[in-house]
Amino acid sequence: MLDESILAMGCETLQYLFRDWFGEGIFAVDGHQWKVQRKTSSHIFTTKSLREEMAPVFVDHIEEGVRTLGKAADSGEVVNITQFFLNLTMNTFGQIAFGVDLS
Incomplete structure (x- = not known):
């Protein structure tokens, strides 16, 4: 079961905490960076x-x-x-x- 305190942290906090693991990858960014990575990777998963x-x-x-x-x-x-x-x-x-x- 997912700990409720993790859900309460918010997206920015989780991104900060996991940046060392995920770097600037699609799972760790928002906005423009996410859109660029999503557009690039969408061609792979047709x-x-x-x-x-x-x-x-x-x-x-x-x-x-x-x-x-x-x-x-x-x-x-x-x-x-x-x-x-x-x-x-x-x-x-x-x-x-x-x-x-x-x-």
Whole structure:
């Protein structure tokens, strides 16, 4: 559950607190900077791009994850599901964003 005191801080306070992590990225800016970044990034996330470039990466990583969980189930291995999904997410992101296999 999200702490109510965080919500009460306001946008400017949160931007200040998270600036070291997010820098001047789309999640940490408003106004003109946000509009420029939104316009630039919107061309990356078109329906065609999602369908033709990103979806196959998602499918490949999910299928590999299913195989991994299946092997663990067959052998009785305990899986840290939080770590499993963190790895799945980061490996998928690394492949889509940078073309790098992080596994």
